[in-house]
Amino acid sequence: MRHPVAIALAVLALLIVLGSTITIVPETRQGVIVRFGDPKYIINRYRADETFGKTGAGVILRVPFVDQVVWIDKRVLSVEMERQQVLSTDQLRLQVDAFARYRIVDPLRMYIAAGSEERVSDALRPILGSALRNELGKRPFAALLSPERGQVMDNIEAGLNRVARQYGAQIVDVRIKRADLPDGTPLESAFNRMRTARSQEALTIRAQGAKQAQIIRAEADANAARIYAGSFGKDPAFYDFYRGMQSYRYTFSPDRSGQTNIILSPDNEFLRQFQGRR
Amino acid sequence: MTRLFGWMPAIAAMVQGPWGGKNDGPDGDGKKGGEAGPRNPWTQPGKPSGSSKGPSAIEELLRRGRESFGNGGGNGGGFGGLPPRASGKALWPIAVGIVLVLWLVLTSFHRVGPQERGVVTFLGKYSRTLTPGISLTLPAPLESVTTVDVEEIRTIDIGSVSAESENLVLTGDQNIIDLAYSVRWNIRNPELYLLQLSEPDAAVREVAESAMRSVLASVSLDDALGAGRTTIEQQVEQRMQEILDGYRSGIRIQGVAIKQADPPTAVNDAFKEVSAAQQTAQTYLNEARAAAQQVTAKAQGEAAAFDKVYEQYKLSPEVTRRRMYYETMEGVLANVDKTIVEGGNVTPYLPLPEIKRRAQAAPADGAPAATTGGQ
Numbered sequence: 001m002r003h004p005v006a007i008a009l010a011v012l013a014l015l016i017v018l019g020s021t022i023t024i025v026p027e028t029r030q031g032v033i034v035r036f037g038d039p040k041y042i043i044n045r046y047r048a049d050e051t052f053g054k055t056g057a058g059v060i061l062r063v064p065f066v067d068q069v070v071w072i073d074k075r076v077l078s079v080e081m082e083r084q085q086v087l088s089t090d091q092l093r094l095q096v097d098a099f100a101r102y103r104i105v106d107p108l109r110m111y112i113a114a115g116s117e118e119r120v121s122d123a124l125r126p127i128l129g130s131a132l133r134n135e136l137g138k139r140p141f142a143a144l145l146s147p148e149r150g151q152v153m154d155n156i157e158a159g160l161n162r163v164a165r166q167y168g169a170q171i172v173d174v175r176i177k178r179a180d181l182p183d184g185t186p187l188e189s190a191f192n193r194m195r196t197a198r199s200q201e202a203l204t205i206r207a208q209g210a211k212q213a214q215i216i217r218a219e220a221d222a223n224a225a226r227i228y229a230g231s232f233g234k235d236p237a238f239y240d241f242y243r244g245m246q247s248y249r250y251t252f253s254p255d256r257s258g259q260t261n262i263i264l265s266p267d268n269e270f271l272r273q274f275q276g277r278r
Numbered sequence: 279m280t281r282l283f284g285w286m287p288a289i290a291a292m293v294q295g296p297w298g299g300k301n302d303g304p305d306g307d308g309k310k311g312g313e314a315g316p317r318n319p320w321t322q323p324g325k326p327s328g329s330s331k332g333p334s335a336i337e338e339l340l341r342r343g344r345e346s347f348g349n350g351g352g353n354g355g356g357f358g359g360l361p362p363r364a365s366g367k368a369l370w371p372i373a374v375g376i377v378l379v380l381w382l383v384l385t386s387f388h389r390v391g392p393q394e395r396g397v398v399t400f401l402g403k404y405s406r407t408l409t410p411g412i413s414l415t416l417p418a419p420l421e422s423v424t425t426v427d428v429e430e431i432r433t434i435d436i437g438s439v440s441a442e443s444e445n446l447v448l449t450g451d452q453n454i455i456d457l458a459y460s461v462r463w464n465i466r467n468p469e470l471y472l473l474q475l476s477e478p479d480a481a482v483r484e485v486a487e488s489a490m491r492s493v494l495a496s497v498s499l500d501d502a503l504g505a506g507r508t509t510i511e512q513q514v515e516q517r518m519q520e521i522l523d524g525y526r527s528g529i530r531i532q533g534v535a536i537k538q539a540d541p542p543t544a545v546n547d548a549f550k551e552v553s554a555a556q557q558t559a560q561t562y563l564n565e566a567r568a569a570a571q572q573v574t575a576k577a578q579g580e581a582a583a584f585d586k587v588y589e590q591y592k593l594s595p596e597v598t599r600r601r602m603y604y605e606t607m608e609g610v611l612a613n614v615d616k617t618i619v620e621g622g623n624v625t626p627y628l629p630l631p632e633i634k635r636r637a638q639a640a641p642a643d644g645a646p647a648a649t650t651g652g653q
Contacts (some may be wrong), residue, residue, distance in 0.1 A: 076527075203555070
């Protein structure tokens with residue numbers, strides 16, 4: 001207690017040495033121990049079957065001031081491709097957004113080949129783009145909108161994986177986020193197609209409606225004819241008479257327009273009784 | 279991290295009094311400082327966070343040390359106005375002790391709310407997950423706790439229902455719809471959520487877009503606009519869950535809701551035309567049905583009337599026939615001009631125009647002598 005400053009300094013020095021000897025490795029990172037620029041070994045390397053709590057994370061010891069730790073993310077990382085225009089075999093243009101997820105599985109290789117995660121992403125991005133263009137360029141537009149899409153994605157993933165392996169990375173998956181028609185003519189013509197399809201549908205619906213209506217009317221007429229026939233057919237002669245009477249009443253009714261003059265001969269059936277004969 | 283924790287609490291405790299422990303105590307702060315901080319604050323003083331604190335803290339320590347001990351402890355109130363002890367011996371070991379205890383208590387006990395889980399890492403290594411309640415862990419540098427809200431349902435909205443912005447999506451039949459939907463999710467497994475993905479929240483959004491588009495690419499426009507919505511929502515939910523499980527993300531998709539699935543504004547009129555056409559067709563049908571009812575009813579009525587009359591007629595045909603004849607003739611002839619011309623040798627001259635004129639002149643006269651059938 002006589003030299004508190006000296007004690008404090010000693011404690012500090014000890015802490016510094018301890019601090020550079022002991023390193024805490026979190027679960028989310030893996031590291032490469034580099035001794036004078038020479039990568040020595042890997043800590044907390046990713047293994048596919050590991051569970052948290054049983055990984056290489058925790059406390060490690062290293063040679064102070066000699067060993068440097070290069071940290072590398074252990075989690076699933078994402079690389080996003082900027083919008084690409086892709087031309088399908090049927091000459092349709094598509095704007096495609098895609099993303100890939102990857103994980104650094106070989107930190108040493110990644111450290112040697114790229115140095116940092118950003119540079120891996122930078123390296124993967126154009127390759128994702130070209131893989132996408134190549135793969136989609138081999139297929140018709142409709143293939144993108146079908147179950148075949150899964151196959152396309154698998155191919156792209158395989159292509160990308162070949163490159164990713166050189167950087168010590170492994171592609172977890174590749175997905176198309178958006179696939180749109182580019183603005184301008186392609187979009188406009190798609191809209192036009194939709195419009196005409198709708199007009200066609202509208203016309204069809206109207207025509208079908210008219211057709212149905214006509215059928216309904218015809219059926220009703222037929223039905224009426226059947227009813228008439230069923231009833232009047234019982235005695236055609238009487239029907240003739242009955243209907244004739246109705247017809248006269250209607251035709252000569254004073255409500256009808258036009259004057260009616262009837263000139264009768266006394267021989268007329270109606271005037272039979274005029275002559276008083278029996 | 280170790281380094282920082284090695285010296286920081288000690289110095290902070292010595293210098294800053296009871297609050298020093300608090301500064302470095304809670305796990306979150308400490309961890310961040312450790313990660314962002316430099317390898318060695320003394321050799322690289324330019325770095326942010328901890329390093330700037332270092333030298334000043336040391337200076338402070340030295341200064342205070344000199345004050346307390348250089349003066350022989352007679353009048354130096356070095357520590358937060360604590361009165362000097364009579365013995366003149368240093369008071370600071372006690373202060374340090376208090377701070378240490380406080381720090382232990384503050385960083386060892388953790389309150390985890392009912393909707394939370396606490397993920398404990400022991401020196402960086404995942405150790406266990408705390409369930410709600412008060413839990414005990416080792417003090418800060420050894421174990422650190424990150425609490426995660428696992429019950430909260432988070433919502434991601436993609437596309438908007440407003441008219442200005444359109445989120446156009448291609449359907450399986452190469453049509454385009456304007457889509458807005460939301461995804462609800464929560465954290466199922468806090469340690470996976472924290473440790474598996476670099477940007478879990480962004481991943482959910484990306485996966486949502488990707489899944490929605492791939493599902494829509496397999497359905498027709500009509501399904502997407504109407505009947506198929508529920509199925510689409512379910513498929514998207516399922517697919518998202520599969521993808522996220524593939525990442526072992528610890529995320530559970532609670533649901534996908536399509537808020538809007540409309541034709542794009544550019545073609546909306548054409549779609550309205552279709553519904554107008556449907557209305558028109560319906561109108562046609564209604565009119566036809568009405569007319570059909572009319573025709574049928576008329577036929578039935580007339581037929582029924584004829585049947586009734588015919589029934590009676592059959593009982594005595596001749597009489598009925600004559601009766602009907604006379605009645606009809608009565609009705610007809612009563613209202614018209616009649617001219618009876620005797621046939622035979624006389625050549626009849628019919629002044630038709632005159633008859634007409636006469637009829638017009640005196641229509642109500644009842645005309646010349648005529649037979650009016652009396653009852």
